[in-house]
Amino acid sequence: MPPGPPAPGTPSGPRERRGWVLPVAAVAVVLALAGAAGAYLVYGRTPAGEPGRTGTATKPPSSVPASAVQGPDVCAMLSDATTDRLVPDATVAGTSRETEYTVNFDCNWTNRRISFGDYWRSREIDVKVRQHKGQGAKTGRAMAQNSHEIDYGSAKFGATSKPTPEPDEKEYVSPVKDISGVGDGAFAQYVWRRSGTVLWYSYGEAHARVGDMTIEIRYQASQQRKDAAVLTNKTTQSISEDNAIREATALVGEVAKGVTAWKAQHPGVLAKPRGQVTSSPTPQATASPQVVAFPPACKAVEPVATRLVPRPTPRARAGGSGRDAQTECRWLNLDVPAGDDVTRIRSVLITTHRFANRAGAPDVGAARGYFAKERGGATSMKGSTGGGITWGEVTDLKGLGEAAYARYIKYRRMDVHNGSASVVMRRGAVVVSVDYSGAERPKGEPADSPKVRLMPEKEARDGALAVARAYFAELAKEPAGG
Structure with a gap:
């Protein structure tokens, strides 16, 4: 079944996580461990701005002062061929802002009403790139590694947990698929969910880390017959697990190459938000360790x-x-x-x-x-x-x-x-x-x-x-x- 759109009522943004969230203690765990027997992995030989393992050709480092370097243009990291195939005639929106702990660079491609024979299709690609700041005695690279590990543990938990569903709810979360050769570590997962008579959606999700940057990709697709009743999920069909994981894996690979190239041009730089985006909330000053x-x-x-x-x-x-x-x-x-x-x-x-x-x-x-x-x-x-x-x-x-x-x-x-x-x-x-x-x-x-x-x-x-x-x-x- 070719991918297509969720029924009316599908959330416009990424699916909210389950009520269970990997706790802050897990962050401290990984920090302590990485800072203990593996301390040199975090603080010593590997610089915070190292490029990932993808074999992307890079340009010479930028001569722009580090304090003036804007972050990567996430919207330019996916090729036109990729976005036109997955989300034809998309509305593209890019945002950038600074928070207390990260500098965020996001881009979204959306088209929720694509005519295809007897069906309306809905497609969306959502890309989130986070450059992590150092916190206290921990480096930005360590914080990014911790974040990636927590996402990995949460994904593993989601694949094996058995929450009690409501009578009209169904959900399936696939096993985690490790992705080799992408950045400093990557994995993908598939999620399918139906709730009541309105909500029905599925997506492939992939996460990766490149140095002090983490990447999150979601590709959501489904389709519904044009003669279906309004505000119902009847006749909705969702993207299959194999297709969703395949596309999410390819997408995170493209973005990881773009992030790697940017970091090679700007080694060790903490980027500024792009354009005139105002930081919100205003970040608190953090002293360098x-x-x-x-x-x-x-x-x-x-x-x-x-x-x-x-x-x-x-x-x-x-x-x-x-x-x-x-x-x-x-x-x-x-x-x-x-x-x-x-x-x-x-x-x-x-x-x-x-x-x-x-x-x-x-x-x-x-x-x-x-x-x-x-x-x-x-x-x-x-x-x-x-x-x-x-x-x-x-x-x-x-x-x-x-x-x-x-x-x-x-x-x-x-x-x-x-x-x-x-x-x-x-x-x-x-x-x-x-x-x-x-x-x-x-x-x-x-x-x-x-x-x-x-x-x-x-x-x-x-x-x-x-x-x-x-x-x-x-x-x-x-x-x-x-």
Whole structure:
């Protein structure tokens, strides 16, 4: 069946996500893991503006000052042949704006009334490109990677979850299809949904990441007989799963090549919105993370940390996101002495959030809300597996401030494979996350080898708790407000 349009009542924009959303805790998980045993993947050798793996020929870098560089023209990234075939005689709308966390570049091609024999067809391509800003001690590339991982986990969850439908609802979400050779990672999925007598739609969706940019593509198509009653989904036919995934895969490949070419011309540049688009909402200033001297509290727990991570490479960074001032202390060794035949990785990471209100005074309410959101997200994910991540049980802890919990995660995704335990605790306006992560593998094996042994849960939990108790003892010497 050739693709065609949804019945009246089909939403003009992308389908809203299910009520379940991968929680903020998952972001912290990937940040902690990527910043721990795989820290050099985020902060070291790979620059934030690296091009993806697509083999696109590029022009010499632009000589325009970085502060004046407009972002990519997403509407020009798809060829006329592609858009004319998929959405003939389309209305094209491009938008661009800046938010607190990203710079957004979108384009939409729509035609909801295409005459085709006895049918009216509806077609739409929606492209969203997001350049991610650094947040606190994390780079834009790390934030983009986290976003992509969360989208992947959410897609995996959607394919396997079994929500209870309303009597007149039906929904099908396909398994996730990994796409090779597109950017730094890509996948596609198909969604079909009917609700009541009006709503009926389906689409292919694809996601990709290129450096610090993420890409989301949706191709929606269906058709309905011209003699069908108004405001009904009777006689509506939707694009098939194979066609939807094929087209979404091709589209995300084209856009990823365009993004790669733009980044090659403007390496390391945080783009400005295109044209005269006004930023909305007005972004808050975010201080660039800087390497700093170890704070006294981190220096005090160094003996505990170095027992867990012998001969480490230490590093402390400071940054901020809005009124959340962050410091990060890390002890990392990518080759802990463990015999001639074993490569062992160990990492201790302490991330401290200090919340302040507009007047600069400690904001206990903001810290309480942040902690509750983190714990709620961790609890909702326990026992789940998706995107190479397995979330363990959440355990509440006593004696570490007003509230504290611990959890363990197995992480096998791309080049970062490790087992990691986290202890998250709140005292006044301060929230602290302590992560102890590690893995080992035979000498000569790559970091993503199937022979990698993740740090066992008990070892990880005991180590994280030991560091957390030592660090909390130092925090207790500070005023209660943080």
